[in-house]
Amino acid sequence: MVVRALLSLTPVALFLAAxxxxxxxxxxxxxxxxRAVAAGFAVAIVSYGFAxxxxxxxxxxxxxxxxxxxxxxxxxxxxxxxxxxIRTKRVGFMVDAAILGFAVGTGFAxxxxxxxxxxVQESNLALWGVRGFGTAILHGSMAAIVGIVxxxxxxxxxxxxxxxIVPGLALAVVVHSAYNHVxxxxxxxxxxxxxxxxxxxxxxxxxxxxxxxxxxxxGFGSDVELLGMLRSGExxxxxxxxxxxxxxxxxxxxxxxxxxxxxxxxxxxxxKAKGLLLLQEAGLEPAADPQIGERLRxxxxxxxxxxxxxxxxLAPLVNTGSREIWQLRLLESHAxxxx
Amino acid sequence: MNFETRQExxxxxxxxxxxxxxxxxxxxxxxxxxxxxxxxxxIVLDLSELEYVSSAGLRxxxxxxxxxxxxxxxxxxxxxKGVTKEVFSISGFDSILPTYADxxxxxxx
Numbered sequence: 076m077v078v079r080a081l082l083s084l085t086p087v088a089l090f091l092a093a094x095x096x097x098x099x100x101x102x103x104x105x106x107x108x109x110r111a112v113a114a115g116f117a118v119a120i121v122s123y124g125f126a127x128x129x130x131x132x133x134x135x136x137x138x139x140x141x142x143x144x145x146x147x148x149x150x151x152x153x154x155x156x157x158x159x160x161i162r163t164k165r166v167g168f169m170v171d172a173a174i175l176g177f178a179v180g181t182g183f184a185x186x187x188x189x190x191x192x193x194x195v196q197e198s199n200l201a202l203w204g205v206r207g208f209g210t211a212i213l214h215g216s217m218a219a220i221v222g223i224v225x226x227x228x229x230x231x232x233x234x235x236x237x238x239x240i241v242p243g244l245a246l247a248v249v250v251h252s253a254y255n256h257v258x259x260x261x262x263x264x265x266x267x268x269x270x271x272x273x274x275x276x277x278x279x280x281x282x283x284x285x286x287x288x289x290x291x292x293x294g295f296g297s298d299v300e301l302l303g304m305l306r307s308g309e310x311x312x313x314x315x316x317x318x319x320x321x322x323x324x325x326x327x328x329x330x331x332x333x334x335x336x337x338x339x340x341x342x343x344x345x346x347k348a349k350g351l352l353l354l355q356e357a358g359l360e361p362a363a364d365p366q367i368g369e370r371l372r373x374x375x376x377x378x379x380x381x382x383x384x385x386x387x388x389l390a391p392l393v394n395t396g397s398r399e400i401w402q403l404r405l406l407e408s409h410a411x412x413x414x
Numbered sequence: 415m416n417f418e419t420r421q422e423x424x425x426x427x428x429x430x431x432x433x434x435x436x437x438x439x440x441x442x443x444x445x446x447x448x449x450x451x452x453x454x455x456x457i458v459l460d461l462s463e464l465e466y467v468s469s470a471g472l473r474x475x476x477x478x479x480x481x482x483x484x485x486x487x488x489x490x491x492x493x494x495k496g497v498t499k500e501v502f503s504i505s506g507f508d509s510i511l512p513t514y515a516d517x518x519x520x521x522x523x
Binding site: 292296299303349356364 | 435472473476477497504509510
């Protein structure tokens with residue numbers, strides 16, 4: 076039993092740990108990783124209920140369920156967690172989307188394999204090897220692919236939009252369905268999976284880290300330049316001052332003052348978030364700033380005060396895209412983890 | 415970027431001036447590594463003349479600090495002012511690297 080459990084449960088957990096360790100920026104904090112795995116547990120339990128329902132009501136045969144229906148709803152349920160993470164800006168790059176997706180799949184596969192360990196009394200270790208190295212890795216990888224594709228397409232199609240999510244989800248369903256068709260011998264399918272998924276994820280990691288580094292370097296440069304202008308003491312003569320003056324007729328004075336405060340606080344928090352990433356990249360963990368929660372709340376109040384029009388007016392000066400929101404969430408989760 | 419070194423009270427004082435950006439950080443990194451490799455592991459970075467630091471510059475400082483630490487020494491930063499000081503402070507680098515108002519204070523620490 077111990078060997079069967081080790082073979083079926085540990086590979087996917089080790090694979091997840093390796094993925095997390097390979098991310099030099101440690102974008103996914105352990106608490107979020109644990110929540111994603113727990114969500115995978117829940118998804119597996121709900122999926123089990125669906126399977127029982129389909130088979131009990133004789134809606135589909137066991138073969139059709141395994142080949143077509145289960146791959147669809149299982150991948151959709153796992154994708155819901157990934158989409159939630161993307162939409163709430165808990166992931167900002169392909170690498171963290173991949174890790175989070177894989178974590179959901181890990182939770183799913185763990186529950187599924189525990190169920191099989193309980194109900195299937197098969198002593199052939201090859202079966203448990205296939206379940207651990209094949210099916211479990213498949214569950215993790217497919218959810219990771221949904222995250223990777225959704226994140227990559229989201230840059231042009233809108234983060235969390237259906238147009239960004241459907242292609243990766245369709246791919247995951249097709250691959251999962253193909254795997255369940257057992258066209259190849261189970262050991263051959265497992266070998267194929269193990270030879271294709273790690274290089275694919277490696278490629279994604281390298282590409283994503285390059286994108287992250289580029290974003291970090293360009294963003295940090297702009298932030299420092301903006302901070303320099305704000306701190307010059309002669310803001311009126313800078314292009315920011317000239318721009319804000321040009322808005323005087325369109326906004327009341329107190330809103331203009333809040334816009335300047337928003338700009339200042341936003342750039343400070345942006346530098347702080349990027350500094351955190353730089354330190355994490357070097358394997359260092361900075362001390363938590365006790366004021367971070369207060370500053371984020373202040374930013375939210377200022378954001379409300381200046382309204383959508385004010386934010387749009389500031390768009391030429393401050394980037395408020397999904398990655399900028401993501402970096403603020405990163406600061407928040409770091410502060411929460413260290414407090 | 416200016417990079418001048420001198421020995422003082424058992425420390426290697428490295429005065430860095432100008433801009434520590436993507437272009438110059440590679441040179442800073444190389445010269446920092448050379449210093450550590452040559453045995454100068456107690457380093458004070460005098461940044462009083464530094465006008466600009468980018469993320470690449472911060473990375474290079476961190477790499478040199480880690481190398482010095484790995485070799486049993488340390489790297490301290492002195493003399494920062496203006497936006498450079500603020501960038502170090504806001505980004506949290508001053509919680510990782512010891513910072514001092516000026517070089518004499520750093521040497522006396």
